[in-house]
Amino acid sequence: MHQFLEAAIIGVGLGAQYALLALGFTLIFGILGVVNFAHGGFYMLGGYVAYTCVAGLGLAYPLAVVVAMLATAALGWLFELLLIEPLIDDHLATLMLSLGLYLIISTVVLAIFGPISMEFAFPVTGSFHAGSVYLPRENLIVLAVCLVAIACLWLVLFRTDLGRALRALADDRAVGMAQGLRPRLLFPLAFALATGLAGLTGALVTPILSLAPGVGEPVLATSFLTVILGGLGSLGGAALAAFIVGLVEAYTSVYFGGSIGALVLFVMVLLLLVFRPTGLLGRDVRGA
Amino acid sequence: MSELRIEQLAKRFGGLRVFQDLSFTLQPGGLMGVIGPNGAGKTTLINVISGRQPPSGGKVFLGGRDVTGQPTHAISRLGIARSFQQTNTFRSVSVRENIARAVLFGRRGRPAGLDRLLQEFHLTERLDEQSDKLPYGLQKMLGLAMAYAIGPKVLLLDEPAAGLERGERAQIDAFVHHVRTHGGCSVLIVEHDMDLIRRLCPRILVLDAGNVLADGAPADVLARPDVIKAYLGAVDDEEDA
Numbered sequence: 001m002h003q004f005l006e007a008a009i010i011g012v013g014l015g016a017q018y019a020l021l022a023l024g025f026t027l028i029f030g031i032l033g034v035v036n037f038a039h040g041g042f043y044m045l046g047g048y049v050a051y052t053c054v055a056g057l058g059l060a061y062p063l064a065v066v067v068a069m070l071a072t073a074a075l076g077w078l079f080e081l082l083l084i085e086p087l088i089d090d091h092l093a094t095l096m097l098s099l100g101l102y103l104i105i106s107t108v109v110l111a112i113f114g115p116i117s118m119e120f121a122f123p124v125t126g127s128f129h130a131g132s133v134y135l136p137r138e139n140l141i142v143l144a145v146c147l148v149a150i151a152c153l154w155l156v157l158f159r160t161d162l163g164r165a166l167r168a169l170a171d172d173r174a175v176g177m178a179q180g181l182r183p184r185l186l187f188p189l190a191f192a193l194a195t196g197l198a199g200l201t202g203a204l205v206t207p208i209l210s211l212a213p214g215v216g217e218p219v220l221a222t223s224f225l226t227v228i229l230g231g232l233g234s235l236g237g238a239a240l241a242a243f244i245v246g247l248v249e250a251y252t253s254v255y256f257g258g259s260i261g262a263l264v265l266f267v268m269v270l271l272l273l274v275f276r277p278t279g280l281l282g283r284d285v286r287g288a
Numbered sequence: 289m290s291e292l293r294i295e296q297l298a299k300r301f302g303g304l305r306v307f308q309d310l311s312f313t314l315q316p317g318g319l320m321g322v323i324g325p326n327g328a329g330k331t332t333l334i335n336v337i338s339g340r341q342p343p344s345g346g347k348v349f350l351g352g353r354d355v356t357g358q359p360t361h362a363i364s365r366l367g368i369a370r371s372f373q374q375t376n377t378f379r380s381v382s383v384r385e386n387i388a389r390a391v392l393f394g395r396r397g398r399p400a401g402l403d404r405l406l407q408e409f410h411l412t413e414r415l416d417e418q419s420d421k422l423p424y425g426l427q428k429m430l431g432l433a434m435a436y437a438i439g440p441k442v443l444l445l446d447e448p449a450a451g452l453e454r455g456e457r458a459q460i461d462a463f464v465h466h467v468r469t470h471g472g473c474s475v476l477i478v479e480h481d482m483d484l485i486r487r488l489c490p491r492i493l494v495l496d497a498g499n500v501l502a503d504g505a506p507a508d509v510l511a512r513p514d515v516i517k518a519y520l521g522a523v524d525d526e527e528d529a
Contacts (some may be wrong), residue, residue, distance in 0.1 A: 165393065167381075174376075175377070175378060177359075178360055178364055178435075180365045180395065183361075
């Protein structure tokens with residue numbers, strides 16, 4: 001029983017991490033219509049910025065996490081404003097641009113830090129135990145921060161005028177513009193919000209998992225899989241799917257070994273796409 | 289209230305000329321219909337005035353201010369609102385949220401008579417329904433109410449009666465009367481429904497092959513043989529077929 005409970009909590013923790021990544025990914029797709037192939041790059045960059053702040057500048061880890069989030073948000077804002085915005089209606093061009101940015105980020109990181117994994121440890125160690133259930137404290141802290149970040153994102157999107165405007169552009173850009181919304185102001189903000197979340201996740205998670213130049217690729221794959229499962233462009237769907245993915249990974253890892261999790265997920269998504277092509281909560285797929 | 293003045297407006301798509309040397313003035317609080325056969329450039333005219341497409345030449349003035357080629361959001365902020373041929377609502381949210389967004393984004397407060405308009409359109413009792421679950425006619429009415437909810441000085445209506453049942457079309461008359469009376473809006477209507485145009489518009493402009501074929505009172509314009517040949521005759525032919 002304790003194994004079952006531990007897997008559940010680990011699954012929820014993974015789900016919260018995936019939710020931050022997938023929400024950002026689907027936010028960019030839903031609002032801008034852009035598939036951001038650089039999303040994993042921003043996750044990786046978040047990790048490296050936090051590492052540099054801690055190891056190079058001697059900042060406290062929580063401050064380093066904030067710096068990483070702000071730096072990746074700023075880079076995302078600039079990238080959207082300067083490169084994506086002029087080509088916003090060209091889906092292939094924006095896709096290639098984001099792929100190019102990912103390659104640039106990876107190459108720069110590789111050139112500066114080398115191919116070896118960084119020694120970047122989470123500052124809190126030890127386990128929390130209740131009865132026979134043992135959980136690493138670092139996982140619980142990351143889970144708490146991710147849940148707070150998700151709650152903040154929800155507040156921004158559903159309780160502020162900015163969020164209302166962003167959701168309106170996601171619903172129908174032409175109608176939103178006809179009512180006075182300025183995509184040139186709002187799109188970079190949406191992009192920054194999403195990349196900031198990816199950077200935050202990277203800064204939180206890479207000290208627990210690993211920090212190396214290739215860590216962005218599986219993150220991109222998981223984000224992609226999650227938003228397809230949830231329904232492209234659906235925020236609620238992305239969050240729901242993220243926790244499903246996290247729980248499936250945790251339970252398959254505990255009961256069947258690590259490698260079967262990915263297989264189960266891909267089969268699950270494949271079956272879902274056959275019977276419900278719009279994903280769990282997706283309405284329809286935006287045309288190219 | 290602001291005057292909408294169009295001076296020698298032109299639009300081309302590459303080598304294809306949509307219209308040229310188009311000039312007219314819509315007086316403050318005025319009402320004007322634009323008719324013409326399919327492909328005459330009526331919707332493109334609305335797209336150009338509302339900033340959705342840049343003009344190839346000419347000028348658009350609102351209240352004496354040159355607004356030519358400004359982006360859609362800027363034109364909207366200056367006071368020109370538009371509706372679309374299809375429904376122009378945010379499909380995934382409620383009627384209430386659609387209206388709230390339009391009022392918020394328009395930044396001019398809730399326009400006079402908006403609530404009464406919603407009552408007239410029987411939308412008040414359906415405020416919590418998701419907009420794309422409404423019958424098509426009500427979605428069109430919601431789209432019109434949203435265009436008014438941003439508090440415009442000039443309303444450009446692109447085929448507001450398209451897709452409506454004949455019995456529903458009287459609501460367009462009510463809408464136009466309402467926005468002029470309560471909001472002081474000028475209204476330009478692009479429409480194929482000639483009965484509606486005759487009923488509503490004291491002045492109509494006929495576009496044909498990119499040129500103004502006629503401009504004047506409906507009784508005069510619609511009696512002209514060249515207008516009948518270019519447009520009305522074609523409609524009759526289609527209906528006969």
